[in-house]
Amino acid sequence: MTTFRLVGVHKTYPGTQPVHALRGVDLVISSGEFVVIEGASASGKSTLLNVLALLDAPTAGQYLIDDRDVAALDERERARVRGQVFGFVFQGFHLMDRRTVVDNVELGMLYAGVPADVRRHRALAALERVGLPGTAHRRANELSGGQRQRVAIARALCVGSGVIVADEPTGNLDSATSRTILELLHELHAAGTTVVLVTHSAEIANGAPRRLLVRDGRIAVGPPAVPRTAFDGEDFASAPVAPTATRPARVSSLTIARDAAASVLSRRGRAGSLAAGVAVGVALALTTIGVSASAQAQVSERFDAQLNRAVALSREVPNPESGALVVVDGTTPGVSRESVATLEALPGVDFGALLTRNDSVSVALPGAGSPPADAFLMGATEDIVPAAQLDVRWAGDAPTALAEDEILIGGVLNAQLDLGPLSARPQVLLDGRPFAVRGIVSSGIRVTNVTQAVITTVDVAATMRTASVDEIYLRTAAGAAGQVARQAPLVLRPQSPESFTVSVPPDPATLRGQIEGDVRTILLVLTAVAVLASVVSLTSAMTMSVLERSQEFGMRRAIGAQARHIGALVMCEASLVGAIGGAAGAVTGVLALLLITIARRWTPVLDLVHIPLAVAGGVAVGVLGGVAASVRSRRIQPSEALRS
Numbered sequence: 001m002t003t004f005r006l007v008g009v010h011k012t013y014p015g016t017q018p019v020h021a022l023r024g025v026d027l028v029i030s031s032g033e034f035v036v037i038e039g040a041s042a043s044g045k046s047t048l049l050n051v052l053a054l055l056d057a058p059t060a061g062q063y064l065i066d067d068r069d070v071a072a073l074d075e076r077e078r079a080r081v082r083g084q085v086f087g088f089v090f091q092g093f094h095l096m097d098r099r100t101v102v103d104n105v106e107l108g109m110l111y112a113g114v115p116a117d118v119r120r121h122r123a124l125a126a127l128e129r130v131g132l133p134g135t136a137h138r139r140a141n142e143l144s145g146g147q148r149q150r151v152a153i154a155r156a157l158c159v160g161s162g163v164i165v166a167d168e169p170t171g172n173l174d175s176a177t178s179r180t181i182l183e184l185l186h187e188l189h190a191a192g193t194t195v196v197l198v199t200h201s202a203e204i205a206n207g208a209p210r211r212l213l214v215r216d217g218r219i220a221v222g223p224p225a226v227p228r229t230a231f232d233g234e235d236f237a238s239a240p241v242a243p244t245a246t247r248p249a250r251v252s253s254l255t256i257a258r259d260a261a262a263s264v265l266s267r268r269g270r271a272g273s274l275a276a277g278v279a280v281g282v283a284l285a286l287t288t289i290g291v292s293a294s295a296q297a298q299v300s301e302r303f304d305a306q307l308n309r310a311v312a313l314s315r316e317v318p319n320p321e322s323g324a325l326v327v328v329d330g331t332t333p334g335v336s337r338e339s340v341a342t343l344e345a346l347p348g349v350d351f352g353a354l355l356t357r358n359d360s361v362s363v364a365l366p367g368a369g370s371p372p373a374d375a376f377l378m379g380a381t382e383d384i385v386p387a388a389q390l391d392v393r394w395a396g397d398a399p400t401a402l403a404e405d406e407i408l409i410g411g412v413l414n415a416q417l418d419l420g421p422l423s424a425r426p427q428v429l430l431d432g433r434p435f436a437v438r439g440i441v442s443s444g445i446r447v448t449n450v451t452q453a454v455i456t457t458v459d460v461a462a463t464m465r466t467a468s469v470d471e472i473y474l475r476t477a478a479g480a481a482g483q484v485a486r487q488a489p490l491v492l493r494p495q496s497p498e499s500f501t502v503s504v505p506p507d508p509a510t511l512r513g514q515i516e517g518d519v520r521t522i523l524l525v526l527t528a529v530a531v532l533a534s535v536v537s538l539t540s541a542m543t544m545s546v547l548e549r550s551q552e553f554g555m556r557r558a559i560g561a562q563a564r565h566i567g568a569l570v571m572c573e574a575s576l577v578g579a580i581g582g583a584a585g586a587v588t589g590v591l592a593l594l595l596i597t598i599a600r601r602w603t604p605v606l607d608l609v610h611i612p613l614a615v616a617g618g619v620a621v622g623v624l625g626g627v628a629a630s631v632r633s634r635r636i637q638p639s640e641a642l643r644s
């Protein structure tokens with residue numbers, strides 16, 4: 001026979017105003033008893049029951065189950081002994097509403113490590129015992145209140161060692177149903193089950209063999225115990241046994257995973273909305289990656305097409321759009337027309353031009369009283385305009401070359417001098433010498449200061465001012481610029497190629513790589529943001545869900561689940577939601593990618609390995625999103641969660 005012995009037990013709830021809920025309780029209950037604990041509201045009945053059933057630890061005093069002191073057990077050990085000894089029935093039933101009746105009854109045995117087939121057998125027998133045969137596969141929320149309480153009693157019968165603690169088990173039921181539940185409890189008691197019941201109802205208390213009145217945290221009236229020893233040998237409510245110090249039952253990961261799957265499936269709506277959140281993130285990520293690859297392929301194709309066309313045409317007709325420009329800047333004068341001719345002979349060079357930078361010169365309008373302006377004087381050979389990519393507005397047709405008395409004038413200088421319309425063929429004086437303005441250079445980003453310069457022929461510039469720097473502008477075939485840029489200084493000055501500064505536009509292949517890299521970086525950032533958003537939304541949704549289900553978790557803890565079992569269950573559920581979301585996201589992502597690429601007339605590029613990766617990504621999002629909820633769920637204390 002097992003005895004439950006409380007000696008001088010106190011329970012104080014801490015806080016700014018601590019509550020002394022139990023003030024030195026001495027009590028012995030023997031297995032086989034039917035004990036009713038009654039008392040006014042807030043007298044300490046539930047606290048006493050919680051301490052007795054190991055849902056809570058006393059603040060002071062001794063609690064012995066047989067000879068073992070269980071008052072100071074840690075949370076883990078308390079949960080284990082609780083699961084071994086007690087079955088619980090609560091006022092609010094605390095069933096998993098959307099799961100089947102038999103799933104509910106089996107739950108406690110799951111945490112006791114009972115094999116699945118034995119669980120099923122015992123659960124069906126217990127349902128029969130409480131008068132609910134044939135309801136096993138109905139959903140718990142389809143039953144009446146009285147039936148649901150019977151399910152809860154069946155669940156209590158299947159765990160522990162034949163001790164049922166019931167806190168206001170008829171509190172939510174009408175009086176007729178209450179009587180049937182009470183009769184059931186008496187029947188179970190007659191068959192050997194120990195019943196400890198908290199109630200407000202005098203009717204219930206009147207029929208009890210032993211009544212305890214709790215007042216202000218103390219037991220006020222307590223008739224002597226009436227121990228019973230007869231048991232009928234039901235396999236699910238065996239004779240009470242004292243808790244042993246054996247190792248906790250091992251609950252396999254598969255069992256928890258199955259329970260999580262059943263739990264997720266029982267709440268399809270909620271699981272669906274959680275999975276949809278994950279799916280959006282995964283779909284976005286997959287589409288982004290797919291669009292990224294397709295766009296890169298598209299950019300690359302266009303680059304390659306340009307490149308091929310340019311090379312094909314460049315030998316015959318220099319293509320100013322696609323050909324590349326090499327500027328060779330000699331630091332000392334000395335490069336000449338011959339140098340240009342030498343470079344033009346290089347493979348890949350279409351044509352070139354020489355530009356000299358001479359000392360500055362004063363420019364004035366003839367006969368006007370306006371002050372002269374200082375201008376950069378430049379000399380150029382005939383192909384300078386296409387070679388240096390100057391934008392020129394011509395007076396009349398573009399000439400093949402400037403005449404000795406013609407100049408080009410920079411746009412800024414033109415505005416400063418206020419030359420008037422080009423069609424009037426204006427004239428300017430350089431050092432008093434008249435020149436006809438043949439065109440205005442509105443821009444030329446490769447030639448510095450060109451808009452503040454006057455450009456004459458190389459020979460005329462040389463007669464007027466000394467040249468300090470010479471530059472050669474080369475137009476090359478597409479793709480040849482890099483090669484030409486390397487060769488040009490060597491060809492001109494084999495001994496000192498470093499005396500040239502060579503500038504070359506970016507190589508198309510490099511440019512392509514840069515663009516691809518940029519596209520990839522932007523899209524990867526977007527992907528990361530999408531995934532992060534999923535994790536954040538799942539974290540908050542899962543945490544909310546844990547708070548909503550705190551009574552369910554409290555009940556699971558009461559009937560033997562360890563905190564880690566609850567944490568693992570939540571984690572499993574989150575991973576499952578993640579996997580479902582990942583799969584849905586993969587399908588959506590592929591469809592979105594197809595739609596986008598078809599609409600853009602691109603070739604869709606999707607690495608097939610991304611599809612399983614998307615599902616795995618969903619699981620990863622689920623795991624990350626479940627961490628906070630899992631931690632939160634582990635902290636749920638059964639005594640607090642079940643207080644309703």
Ligand SMILES: Nc1ncnc2c1ncn2[C@@H]1O[C@H](COP(=O)(O)OP(=O)(O)OP(=O)(O)O)[C@@H](O)[C@H]1O
Binds near residue numbers: 013021039046048
């Ligand atoms: N977790 C808690 N934190 C702080 N105070 C608590 C807590 N649980 C119970 N109490 C307080 O302890 C006292 C006893 O509470 P208890 O629930 O045991 O009373 P009861 O007799 O079961 O009341 P009722 O019949 O109304 O449920 C009350 O004053 C209650 O407010």
